[in-house]
Amino acid sequence: MRFIYNDGGRSKYFKATNVGDCVTRAICNATGKDYLEVYKRLKEMSKSESVKHHRGHKQSSVRDGVFRETWKKYLDEIGWKHVITANIGQSKKIHLTDDELPNDKIMIVQVSKHLTCIKNGVIYDTYDCSRDGGRMVYGYWIAPTEEEVNAKLENERIAKELKEKQEKALNETKAKIEVVKKKYQPKLTKLEKKIKELQHELKIETNRMNKEINKIKKEDADNFCSSVLED
Numbered sequence: 580m581r582f583i584y585n586d587g588g589r590s591k592y593f594k595a596t597n598v599g600d601c602v603t604r605a606i607c608n609a610t611g612k613d614y615l616e617v618y619k620r621l622k623e624m625s626k627s628e629s630v631k632h633h634r635g636h637k638q639s640s641v642r643d644g645v646f647r648e649t650w651k652k653y654l655d656e657i658g659w660k661h662v663i664t665a666n667i668g669q670s671k672k673i674h675l676t677d678d679e680l681p682n683d684k685i686m687i688v689q690v691s692k693h694l695t696c697i698k699n700g701v702i703y704d705t706y707d708c709s710r711d712g713g714r715m716v717y718g719y720w721i722a723p724t725e726e727e728v729n730a731k732l733e734n735e736r737i738a739k740e741l742k743e744k745q746e747k748a749l750n751e752t753k754a755k756i757e758v759v760k761k762k763y764q765p766k767l768t769k770l771e772k773k774i775k776e777l778q779h780e781l782k783i784e785t786n787r788m789n790k791e792i793n794k795i796k797k798e799d800a801d802n803f804c805s806s807v808l809e810d
Contacts, residue, residue, distance in 0.1 A: 580677045580700060582707040587696075588614030595642075601694050601704070602645040608696035608703040609687045610657065610722070617653075624649050650694065658731055659687065659720040675702075676712035686719040 586596075587604025592615050603621060607614050622641045628649055639646040654661070664673040673679050675690060682700035691714070696703040708714065723731070 580675060580697075580702055580709050580712065582702045582704065582709070584705060585696075585703040586705050591615075592618075596705075599643040600641065602650045603641055604705065605687050605694040605696045606650075606653070609685050609698070609720075621645055621649060621653060624652060654687065654720050658723040658727065660723060660727075661718055661720055663718045665715065665717045673716045674712055675709040675714040675716055680716065680719070684721055686721055688719040689717045690714050691717070 585604070585608050587600075587607035589598075589600060589604060590596075600618075603614060603617050606612065606617050610617075618641050625639045625641070625645065628638050628646055639649055651661075675688065675695075677700040680686070680688070680697065680700070684697075684699070686697045688695050688697050690708065693708055695708050697719075702709060
């Protein structure tokens with residue numbers, strides 16, 4: 580498989596060359612996106628990573644290595660489709676060679692601990708990662724078709740319209756509630772005040788009645804004791 584050197588646009592923004600930015604440059608080489616745009620998005624997405632299962636409990640680094648969970652989310656986000664080439668128990672292995680991979684596609688290819696870009700049978704990377712065609716391919720991602728892009732845009736348009744309608748309905752409901760509150764709040768306040776007064780009066784009356792009951796009980800007890808002593 581032929582190899583063409585391409586850093587994905589990194590040198591446009593950064594001077595360092597010995598970096599582990601294969602995820603960013605593979606995505607940029609395949610999609611044509613600006614390096615800094617992809618760099619910033621991956622960095623932002625890495626903040627929500629679940630780090631407890633990763634060595635050192637650290638977030639991934641766009642400069643030195645992005646966790647698989649993050650770059651997969653990014654590829655899902657931009658609509659690229661995953662093609663599995665290595666399943667558990669599968670006897671046939673696919674390798675990074677032009678006679679085992681499609682020669683008419685632009686792909687982001689996953690190999691061991693590395694992502695690279697292949698365009699029509701040519702590797703675009705900072706080094707030839709094929710190992711003379713012996714490197715196993717775990718899967719690759721291809722761009723969505725025009726129909727798929729249009730369908731996604733249509734779904735996003737419909738979702739946006741629904742959200743706007745929901746927000747409009749919610750705002751109208753809130754406005755109606757405010758009108759009702761403004762109309763009835765004085766009456767409600769007056770009623771709440773009257774209820775508190777009645778509750779207070781009831782409490783006083785209850786205490787008075789309890790005292791009367793206790794007094795009667797005491798008198799009955801005294802009378803009982805007196806009659807027993809007289810007998």
